[in-house]
Amino acid sequence: MTSAEFVKPGRKQRVRTLWISDLHLGTRDCQAEHLAAFLKRYQTDRIYLVGDIIDGWRLRSGIFWPQAHTNVIRRLLTMSKRGTQVIYVTGNHDEFLRGYSSLLLGNIQLVDEAVHHTADGRRLLVIHGDQFDVITRYHKWLAFLGDSAYELTLTLNRWLNHWRRRWGYGYWSLSAYLKHRVKTAVNFISDFEEAIAHECVKRGLDGVVCGHIHHAEIRRVGEVEYLNCGDWVESCTALIEHLDGTIELYRLAEDQAQRESREAVSLESAA
Template identity: 80%
Template sequence: MTHAQFCRPSNKQRVRTLWISDVHLGTRDCQAEHLSRFLKAYHADRIYLVGDIIDGWKLRSGIYWPQAHTNVIRRLLTMSKRGTEVIYVTGNHDEFLRRYSKLMLGNIHLVDEAEHLTADGRRLLVVHGDQFDVITRCHRWLAFLGDRAYEISLVLNRWLNHWRARYGYGYWSLSAYLKHKVKGAVNFISDFEQAIAHECTRRGFQGVVCGHIHHAEIRQVGEVEYLNCGDWVESCTALIEHWDGQIELYRLADAQEAARSAQAQASVSPS
């Protein structure tokens, strides 16, 4: 057990592992406030940052860094200081960090990929996943072009949720909805899952935790357990490993709906 398990009692939920990816700090569409609240709610032995945490692509064209983004960094540093092991797996948007791979700063480790052993003994490959995206790897100009189209959908997403919040509705991702409806996007996601699952089989892993495509999911792909963290730009999702090795997919929208239901039930219950 690490020091993280011996911290003073608190109302945080104790879990074994957290995985988050595709935060894209430095962009206007980063849901930093939601992420900070999520991190504050958990006390983890280990947290994996599965790539694209800082958006180096966007920061090249101009600096956008509000206090909320600093708060996320401070929260991660606080977790590290209190004993949580922080493993930063580099992605394509923060590829400028890959030159510093294998750097260790106290409880913070910078790597290109990692291996995670679950509490029930499963070996999982932890990798961002851009290595298995043919467009990103072989056609960078198409990746940048697609990034611009994606930004447009995120702007619409931001305004939609601004008005939803004003009228008391929870978070909902327009861009994630479109991903499920556009045939090309569905095919791309399927090809990505198959490619990364094939690599896991070749290397003897029972599963993979990845990000990159902003599509959170837990499912079997052949013999491989495929787990995608999703993102904190459109869907606000994460993976949580409990102490028995069970891994669950956290969705902000589901958590908000559960909280509203509990509040409504409490309001009608007899005192």
């Protein structure tokens, strides 16, 4: 059974691992309600928070922290209390935590990177990925400039989805759509993937799980398996390892469309 299949209300799906990244808690564009609902559906051995979980950049200019963001933290703490190992991998937006790497608090561990062993024996580097972004690493002023332009796109995205909900449509990401259409963005993503895959080859690892670029994907880059868990700002995506070691890419938009299709079929059957 995959996450795209129907799960009865109140019944959690048992999986081995979840990876989520780029939540950007503390910003207006964090899709915290969708994320909390997603987490509530699963019982998992471990969950990796693959960087940019709390947006320290945005919180410097003012505090924005609604109840929905607290609910996400509470959900993660509840999962930890019930036996889930929570591994927090630091990112560039929460780099203030990098000074506390290797901190261990019960079932919660803070690291800069990790190596995950899948059920079928693969070894995957788990890292946020900003270390392989030339702009973030060497031209931080450009990163802040780009972040401001990106915030404008997300504001448009927020209003668009407000009206889509009013008219009964599911979630759709304008910013993700533009990212697929702009040539420079496509080239940047390709360069990022090549750089991080090269690092895996150097370390003798089978693949990498990362975030940072808000572009969820599972594909092979040369001899390396590249898995990006995306984000919960524009795409609302995650990676799920099932009990046999297979890894699935979850997309909220696809999940909503499948649920609506099932509901339509049920209504037709009942008519």
